[in-house]
Amino acid sequence: NSDDDDNDDTGEGTIDRNMIWFLLSMIGSVIAVVSVLINVLLGALAPMLIQISLIVSPLMFFITFVGSLVILNIPVALFSLVMSIVGIYYACHVWHRIPFATANLKIALSAIQDNHGLWFLAYLYTVKAYVWTFLWCCAVTELVIFSPSWVYDCTSTSTNSSNNNNDDDDDDDDVCHVSTRGKFIAIGMLLSFFWSGQVLKNILHTTIAGVVGTWWFDPEDARSDSSRGNGSSGCFSFSCCGCSRAIYDSWYRSCVYSFGSICFGSLLVSVLQVVQFIVRCGRRQQRDQRRQQRSIEATDFIFCLLQYLVDTLEYLLEFINTWAFVYVGLYGYDYWTAGKEVTTLFKARGWSVIINDHLVARSLLMMSSLIGLITGLVGVLLGLVFLGPLYALPAFFLGLILGGASCEILFGVVTSAVNTVVVCFAESPNQLRINHDPQLSHDLIQAWRKAYPQDCGF
Structure with missing residues (x-):
């Protein structure tokens, strides 16, 4: 009996140690994977991801339409077809704005790169929350x-049941x-x-x-x-x-x-x-x-x-x-x-249309989903290594949640920076050319002229 108890204690200690190693490896891997993927996806791939974010939605609705049509689910098929058409129309309507959204994103990332302590501040406020x-x-x-x-x-x-002499009165x-x-x-x-x-x-x-x-x-x-x-x-x-x-x-x-x-x-x-x-x-x-x-x-x-x-x-x-x-x-x-x-x-300069642009937000949401899935798969791999097959599914969801939460924090910084760039460009567009690389200002102005030729004032 004492040997069995020792084995049980040893088994529990092994599980605890494996769990600790798993959690430490998970946190470190999520931070590393998220950092690498954000640097890659927000670099040269940013324009392509914005385009993909516009295509994915109508494509998924069209796939749902075909699948519903095969199983003769007519209401879902009609709804999916309508949403697919709406998504295609929206993508065609805003496709010419992609260069402007990309230029804004590029400038915002340049500002964050010079002040990368903002990432630390974002995590600090998340811990506070x-x-x-x-x-x-x-x-x-x-x-x-x-x-x-x-x-x-x-x-x-108790007063309503005072006439009852059953033992259930105590309950x-x-x-x-x-x-x-x-x-x-x-x-x-x-x-x-x-x-x-x-x-x-x-x-x-x-x-x-x-x-x-x-x-x-x-x-x-x-x-x-x-x-x-x-x-x-x-x-x-x-x-x-x-x-x-x-x-x-x-x-x-x-x-x-x-x-x-x-x-x-x-x-x-x-x-x-x-x-x-x-x-x-x-x-x-x-x-x-x-x-x-x-x-x-x-x-x-x-x-x-x-x-x-x-x-x-x-x-x-x-x-x-x-x-x-x-x-x-x-x-x-x-x-x-x-x-x-x-x-x-926005009224004075006729730039009210710009606030309807959600291209950057759409692309960041898609990036968050992609990174979340990747960190979930990393969690499955670590779960198989440290804990065993039974923990694969919980490890996937843990990796998915950690990756998604990290992306929400970091992309929140990017979104705030992009919004500020939009306002600063509306207020003082020449300051970007004077204080920074003139190529940044040139790319932003050219993208603005292509996206909003009637509203461009310079």
Whole structure:
């Protein structure tokens, strides 16, 4: 028996060691694979990936159409055919804008390359978001499980069964429902969760906008020592992580001078997110009641309309915030002034069409999916090596999640930088030619003339 116990202990120790090696190898491999693939895909392959991102969607819908037609699923086949035609039309309509999107992406990557400490800052804020989510979950657990009197009103059912002499009386539970105070607490907790997440995201976005703006107008302040070829700085200096002075200054402005504007714009979005959550819960409750054969068909349309309105408002406000916070990061405007400046700029120059371009976002999404699949396959390989065949599927999903999360963090930096380049080019196109390689400005202007010949003002 003692030998068996020793074998069991040894087996458990081996599994634990293998699990540790697996996790360490997984994290290291994901970081390495993501870094290499991003450098490759965002380099010379960027134009091709933007083109592929426009082709993949209608192609997949067409394949679905053929497959549905074979199995005689006519509704799905018709829907897939319509979506395929729409995708083809959209691709043909925006195909000439690919060079402009590529030029914007190239300039944004040049700015990030000179300030690669932005990658470190993005991971830091992601860790902050995870820590905040953990603390928020702990607070919710404390309220719901350990302090239920704050949330629930409970009524004992023992009085209703006092005439029964069965032993089952001891098993009767209290009937509890969420109290009015509990509903207000739930709304407050949801608001705090969404608001904090929006603030963290927008601080990073505003900081990136400030850094790219400094790089555009004053490149010497937005260049790390490593990008200058100066490796003499010590490990305890500010530039040891690849951070330039512009990163610290932009981050300080975002967290101090522009913090109120960021919080206000984030609050508007978070309020809509809370309303969106409440409407979705209402629709779910309404479906449950309908399953119990209650005639409440009149509320179906109301909930559907409410969800559509809230979703649309939330999307529009998120879209406005994206560009407004670029101005907040560039010039330190308050939220309302930044929104007005963005609207005035695009209307005055006739560049309103540019905000409809999602080519870069589409290509980055496709890259994220591709990299996620590759890191998932790497996870399968590591799972087979360290843990065995039974862990192959969980290892795939772990690699997929880690790779997708890393891409979301890094590509978020790229998206913010691209948006800032668009605004800076609209504000001062000549500064790019004066302060940087003239070829960058020439390529961007030529691409703009091809994409928007009627709106080009130079």
